[in-house]
Amino acid sequence: xxxxxxxWKEIPPAGVCWKPSTEYLTGDWKTYKPVRDLxxxxxxxxxxxxxxxxxxxxxxxxxxxxxDYDFCKGCGICANxxxxxxxxxxLE
Amino acid sequence: MFSEWKFTAKDIAKKPDLxxxxxxxxxxxxxxxxxxxxxxxxxxxxIATNVTGCMEVVSTIYPYTSWAVPWVHTAFENAxxxxxxxxxxxxxxxxxxxxxQGQIDVIAFAGDGGTYDIGIQALSGAVERGHDFLYxxxxxxxxxxxxxxRSGGTPHGASTTTSPAGAVIPGKLEYKKPxxxxxxxxxxxxxxxxxxYYWRDLITKARKGIEVNGPAFLHAFAPCPRxxxxxPSKSIELSRLAVETCIFPLxxxxxxxxxxxxxxxxxxxxxxxxxxxKEYLQMQGRFRHLFTPKFEKVTEQIQRITDERWQRLLKKCxxxxxx
Amino acid sequence: MESVVKQKVLALNGxxxxxxxxxxxxxxxxxxxxxxxxxxxxxxxxxxxxxxEVETEFVCVESEHSAMTACLTxxxxxxxxxxxxxxxxxxxxxxxxxxxxxxxxxxxxAVANRALSAPINIHGDHSDTxxxxxxxxxxxxxxxxxEAYDSVVQAFRIAENMExxxxxxxxxxxxxxxxxxxxxxxLPDGVVRKFVGTRQFPLVxxxxxxxxxxxxxxxxxxTIGPLALQNYYFEFKRQQEDGMTNALKIIRQVHKEYxxxxxxxxxxxLLEPYNLEDAEIAVICLGSTAGTVKTVVNDxxxxxxxxxxxxxxxxxxxxxxxxxxxxxxVKAVAVMDRSMSFGGHGGPVFHEVRHVLYDVSEHPxxxxxxxGLGGRDTGPSQIREIYEDLQRIxxxxxxxxxxxxxxxxx
Numbered sequence: 001x002x003x004x005x006x007x008w009k010e011i012p013p014a015g016v017c018w019k020p021s022t023e024y025l026t027g028d029w030k031t032y033k034p035v036r037d038l039x040x041x042x043x044x045x046x047x048x049x050x051x052x053x054x055x056x057x058x059x060x061x062x063x064x065x066x067x068d069y070d071f072c073k074g075c076g077i078c079a080n081x082x083x084x085x086x087x088x089x090x091l092e
Numbered sequence: 093m094f095s096e097w098k099f100t101a102k103d104i105a106k107k108p109d110l111x112x113x114x115x116x117x118x119x120x121x122x123x124x125x126x127x128x129x130x131x132x133x134x135x136x137x138x139i140a141t142n143v144t145g146c147m148e149v150v151s152t153i154y155p156y157t158s159w160a161v162p163w164v165h166t167a168f169e170n171a172x173x174x175x176x177x178x179x180x181x182x183x184x185x186x187x188x189x190x191x192x193q194g195q196i197d198v199i200a201f202a203g204d205g206g207t208y209d210i211g212i213q214a215l216s217g218a219v220e221r222g223h224d225f226l227y228x229x230x231x232x233x234x235x236x237x238x239x240x241x242r243s244g245g246t247p248h249g250a251s252t253t254t255s256p257a258g259a260v261i262p263g264k265l266e267y268k269k270p271x272x273x274x275x276x277x278x279x280x281x282x283x284x285x286x287x288x289y290y291w292r293d294l295i296t297k298a299r300k301g302i303e304v305n306g307p308a309f310l311h312a313f314a315p316c317p318r319x320x321x322x323x324p325s326k327s328i329e330l331s332r333l334a335v336e337t338c339i340f341p342l343x344x345x346x347x348x349x350x351x352x353x354x355x356x357x358x359x360x361x362x363x364x365x366x367x368x369x370k371e372y373l374q375m376q377g378r379f380r381h382l383f384t385p386k387f388e389k390v391t392e393q394i395q396r397i398t399d400e401r402w403q404r405l406l407k408k409c410x411x412x413x414x415x
Numbered sequence: 416m417e418s419v420v421k422q423k424v425l426a427l428n429g430x431x432x433x434x435x436x437x438x439x440x441x442x443x444x445x446x447x448x449x450x451x452x453x454x455x456x457x458x459x460x461x462x463x464x465x466x467x468e469v470e471t472e473f474v475c476v477e478s479e480h481s482a483m484t485a486c487l488t489x490x491x492x493x494x495x496x497x498x499x500x501x502x503x504x505x506x507x508x509x510x511x512x513x514x515x516x517x518x519x520x521x522x523x524x525a526v527a528n529r530a531l532s533a534p535i536n537i538h539g540d541h542s543d544t545x546x547x548x549x550x551x552x553x554x555x556x557x558x559x560x561x562e563a564y565d566s567v568v569q570a571f572r573i574a575e576n577m578e579x580x581x582x583x584x585x586x587x588x589x590x591x592x593x594x595x596x597x598x599x600x601x602l603p604d605g606v607v608r609k610f611v612g613t614r615q616f617p618l619v620x621x622x623x624x625x626x627x628x629x630x631x632x633x634x635x636x637x638t639i640g641p642l643a644l645q646n647y648y649f650e651f652k653r654q655q656e657d658g659m660t661n662a663l664k665i666i667r668q669v670h671k672e673y674x675x676x677x678x679x680x681x682x683x684x685l686l687e688p689y690n691l692e693d694a695e696i697a698v699i700c701l702g703s704t705a706g707t708v709k710t711v712v713n714d715x716x717x718x719x720x721x722x723x724x725x726x727x728x729x730x731x732x733x734x735x736x737x738x739x740x741x742x743x744x745v746k747a748v749a750v751m752d753r754s755m756s757f758g759g760h761g762g763p764v765f766h767e768v769r770h771v772l773y774d775v776s777e778h779p780x781x782x783x784x785x786x787g788l789g790g791r792d793t794g795p796s797q798i799r800e801i802y803e804d805l806q807r808i809x810x811x812x813x814x815x816x817x818x819x820x821x822x823x824x825x
Binding site: 170175193 | 490491514
Binding site: 011015017018019020021022023024025026029030044045046048049050051052053054055057058060068070071073074075076077079080081089 | 101102104105106109111112113114115116117118119120121122123124125128129151152154155156157158160288289291317323324325326327328329
């Protein structure tokens, strides 16, 4: 992931960061990806809470959970903690 | 003293992450979950600081940053001093009318590396001076960022690169420094231990730490699949087992008065619910050598020390198990 | 053209003068740790705080490392910060000095120059600040307590200047200046207040994509102190060097402005030449020794010897052009170093003067005299011997020993 790198006159002083990490997609790290069984899922939101990467969201409009595969690293914590075993880690 | 903030899982899920996605922590990193959850407890304008360590490095690889709040990092051993400087500036600039915001909270994050050993001086100094800030220790029990070297927080029997399990020595011989008890001995307003599996307890304690007027210390247990040689999907499960085996009991000390938190209280009242330490140790490669005939005595020692510390904690909380 | 302001004469030692200057400069946060011979600065300041004479948050930190850290983060949060230390304290801060300049925090620090251990010695020499000459801090050395006072006030303006944004050390010799009573002319509070002004912040582009002031503000969040890998670290260091280059100009400007108000000037702010225009032999030195050298120069001049002195006031950034210009007619120069660079064939100031003159086609003989280590007194007769050495060099057109020691028992 490369960007056109700036010279010393162009970057802000003292190393102030000028890009949010949400522009750095870590989703390509995963080997396994979580797949949710919509019937088993009780929307308890534990997966949303436990995900180290905040890659699972609660979509208020849709009233449902959404997996953000752009950031999911495939750790499997969500699958391991799901109380109804509604998440399965499948090979990408 | 505390606002008794009530929240549902949905409330937490809806709150935007102030420690955002796109950080470069390993898959299954519990410290990342700890930071995410602590930042959910933020109540208003906040300034955060990290010392050198996993969480600092993964969240601020120039030019990217995962911090949606103002954030500063200076060095490794000075979380307490970082927070002191920020807090002092806020105080005086408000007095002089140059800061208009009402309340700005200060949160300092440090690993066990930056807390138990090299960082203890600055932490102790900051607490003694009574600065108003929350110190969050994310404890993955070794200097993980530099490659799994032992720290004062590494438990007895764990294999690290500077306390490896060899033919003669079974990993670290010393015991885990009781850092939270050391902080209680500072007579500070609020000390608590937390584990990410018990997310509600953790967030509540983080909020209490933020609200308290003066220094607060939150010791958060944070399994590291890389350093512990455990399955990345099991990091949160390990944080539960640590509590259920009483290796990492959950408690708070408000103005020095110890109080057991619900998940550990359950075990105190129903000792049959306590799990043997073996269940916890066997899930981690760093303890693998303890399951050989040569070193199995170490497991017994770990159980013994766990029991002793648990009993001592119960006494402090004014409880005791029917042995 | 401002006229010189009426000033009070106060009986202050160097430490007290420095504390007084900080008191008048609307400092927001002072985080400091006591160490001989700077303790009076910290004690005096604590008194001001206890008496409600300053609007400053005084953080009595538990070590110098934490002192510099707290000053740095307070500065990052938008506060004007000041601290003070000496030898072992400065050495303990070493790590954080580089961090402070790397974070472009305009911290001002007074250093009561003292010898570094071991063996432990509490008296004056320059080993402490010389060891930090690579740290990215501006270094100004005062000849007397009056100059220490003046320099601290000027330091805030220099450090906070948007083209500089680098921390400043004001050095004053331990005990010789820090503890010796002098008549110090103090500017009125209001004048100093107006001179230092309110701290301004440059705009930086944050991760939210918009230009915001360079400080930690919850409404305009920025991230300071990231991990810069091989692809970026170098550029940040180059930026710091740019600040140093600009400082040469800014130090002179601030010094000139201050001179108009106070009626006092120290050369052009970077270098103070004394009887140098037609001098054939000259001594270069820093700090209070310059006072003694001046009396020797006066005596020599009375005897018809063309002797002079170049006092380096600003050591970092090194005034390369100024040094070349000042020495253009001098034939033999003795650089006096109050510190050693072990194994380095002479002291740091000697190294730097020699390297500055290397590019000049015709340059003088340059020799080195290490003196005054651990607070050893160097008197006029010893300095006179240095000038006699220089005369001998010119007569014989030979340098026998490029590096010598003054007052050392062989």
